[in-house]
Amino acid sequence: MVSEIEVTVRAICAEYEVEIVPGNVFPMPGQTRAIATMCQILAKHGEGHFRLVMTTLSETRGNNALIDQASLWAVSDLIRACPEWVDQRTSEWLEWWDRIPLGPIMATINQLRGFSHQRHALAGAIYYRLCTFSDERLAAQDTASTIKNKVPExxxxxxxxxxxxxxxxxxxxxxxxxxxxxxxxxxxxxxxxxxxxxxxxxxxxxxxx
The missing domain is CATH 1.10.10 (Arc Repressor Mutant, subunit A)
Structure with a gap:
């Protein structure tokens, strides 16, 4: 019998045009077989949080082909760790994810399988990129502020x-x-x-x- 949580997960995935495929099927872009992980995230952190995870992965450039257990948990962890970015600068958050080469990062992290936890290694690598983007934004703001202050001069x-x-x-x-x-x-x-x-x-x- 399908649980209420799984019903909700499947309904949300349908909204995001993400197809859930069986575990023995290799997922294509827009597909995932990580239904169990999705149910765990929804049950643990709620529907709003799960929707943010799905938005981050399914609506940013090229990332709807990379919805698996590691990426789902990594995004979930980062959303919880960086609420000021997600809540106050949502558009920038998604723009940053457009710029993150998630596929190559995941491929590199996969080389550490058996030595490092994939979820945590992936979250750390992505967090480094996000911090870089945030620093760029602050630097741009400082430059704009400096120019603005220089105008009277x-x-x-x-x-x-x-x-x-x-x-x-x-x-x-x-x-x-x-x-x-x-x-x-x-x-x-x-x-x-x-x-x-x-x-x-x-x-x-x-x-x-």
């Missing part, structure tokens, strides 16, 4: 540079005016392309500098 520097150019131009205008014969200054200004008000402002800044 850049604006101030630009204003200082503009003022310095205006003062220098004002000095040149004063020198030109002093060299021109009487009555030639205003015609010169009109031909210069500068407004008389701008010329006066630059000259005033030069005198005050």
């Amino acid at each position: 850049v604006g101030q520097a630009r204003r200082r540079a503009n003022a310095e150019r205006a003062i220098e131009l004002g000095k040149q205008l004063i020198a030109i005016r002093d060299e021109l014969p009487h009555g030639h200054w205003l015609p010169w200004v009109e031909k210069s392309g500068l407004s008389y008000g701008t010329v006066q402002r630059y000259m005033k800044m030069a005198r005050a500098a």
